[in-house]
Amino acid sequence: MSSPLPSAALLDLPDERHPLTPNVDSPPPSLLPPSKAVPTTFGSSISAWWKHNSEKEMAHAEERLLRRLPSFIPSDLTPDPTPTPSNPHPLVARVLSTSIDPHLEPSSASSSLAPSPASSSLKVHHHGLLKHKQASPRHLHGVGFYTAGAGGTKASGGKSVNVLLHGYGAALGFFFMNLQTFGEASSLGGRRAFALDWLGMGLSSRPSPKAFDPPSGVKNESVEDRVSRAENFFIDSLEEWRKAGGYDTMTLLGHSLGGYLSVAYALKYPERVDKLILISPAGVPLNPEPAPVSAAQQELKPRTEIASSSAADSTPSKEVQKEGPKPGSRPRLRQFAAWAWEQGWSPFGILRGLGPFAPRVVGLYSTRRFEGLTEEEVRDVHSYIYSTSMAKGSGEYCISSILAPGAVARLPMAARMDNVKVPTRFIYGDKDWMDPKGGMEACRRMKLNGNKDVKTIVVPKAGHHIYLDNPTRMNELLMEELKEVRA
Structure with a gap:
């Protein structure tokens, strides 16, 4: 293995979102809205996406x-x-x-705002509705x-x-x-x-x-x-x-x-x-x-160019398209999937690119994969899966660096x-x-x-x-x- 990545190397990258802090205008916990029904039609999918x-x-x-x-x-x-005799702990x-x-993000105006070392300690808060620092x-x-x-x-x-x-x-x-x-x-x-x-x-x-x-x-x-x-x-x-x-x-x-x-x-x-x-x-x-040749050795397009939630940003450039999958013994779809994997495409990036179709696709997965759960649990799990999948792409783009196609x-x-x-x-x-x-x-x-x-x-x-x-x-x-x- 190569030498560890210096810790400072991560500090040069802009953070795409901020830590979550309590919003004083948040509703009390008792008013937490229930999860919506899993989309079963294109109309309900559009509504959920919008x-x-x-x-x-x-x-x-x-x-x-x-x-x-x-x-x-x-x-x-x-x-x-409060501890009781029957439950002391x-x-x-x-x-x-x-x-x-x-360290603050590069966009921060003043380094004097950097937190003290004490701010790195554990902090507990209710997240409810949230606002940015x-x-x-x-x-x-x-x-x-x-x-x-x-x-x-x-x-x-x-x-x-x-x-x-x-x-x-x-x-x-x-x-x-x-x-x-x-x-x-x-x-x-x-x-x-x-x-x-x-x-x-x-x-x-x-x-x-x-x-x-x-x-x-x-x-x-x-x-x-x-x-x-x-x-x-x-x-x-x-x-x-x-x-x-x-x-x-x-x-x-x-x-x-x-x-x-x-x-x-x-x-x-x-x-x-x-x-x-x-x-x-x-x-x-x-x-x-043997593991396939790395994406870097194939001089692939940088992942940052495809790390977008839009369908357009999930499409490789014309130059890369010219180097697309070649005819071979494998089925073309499988060959294309392997090529896209080496390009650094993320399955969640593709999902985000589906736009108003995405809630319905996630709904089909949630209801079929977790059919052993109750109806309420499926709704809540679906809401959680869809929300995490739609968030700005970041750590998900690791996958083609760690795993080869297949x-x-x-x-x-x-x-x-x-x-x-x-x-x-x-x-x-x-x-x-x-x-x-x-x-x-x-x-x-x-x-x-x-x-x-x-x-x-x-x-x-x-x-x-x-x-x-x-x-x-x-x-x-x-x-x-x-x-x-x-x-």
């Missing part, structure tokens, strides 16, 4: 999901619950925003869990925490059926717990996707450098979050791309990770064939995890499109290098979204893996 306000709707959609948690307190003006969940960048540092959005009362995890302030991380293009609200158990299991293990939105996704800051482009003047970038740059975009921001909170070690729980990035973090900062729980992780199996890792984790020494769990669904053989191979290789505390678990009646397909078994696993830590 009225959509991505940032406000995303905050509302997240809160609807979080209100299902008995421990969730939507307002920072509401004090912690009540669990509390609150929305938080953590600054990970003390004029000058804001980068931040990671999340939900934090702690137990109140004397002897609770809030008072003890332990230096080891559990962190739950979502997958590609998703956000923390996808875990709404598991978050309560995640918090409870963590508290039984004597730890605070956090579910975070990755940088560039969910309600965290969304920097320019230029972070994933090759350095200026570099035409033949190595696969290692390309992958390293994309990984560092995420894992260095997680490291800044850890520093801001003053935590020493973390148990990382990551789904899909979040699992891949959790391993990448453990490889770069091994002393900061005490356990890995990888839920249907992406990018683990060894490649069946979703095979350019640098598979099974070949990189040999020297991981912490307890590691691979969890797959029995109908998962992620291959559990990748986890089994990684476990075999780690055992050969002395790490015996590794295993692969297959969850019945579950696909890739194990936590929604079989939340009961997923919650049992969370309790089994987290409640005995006591550190």
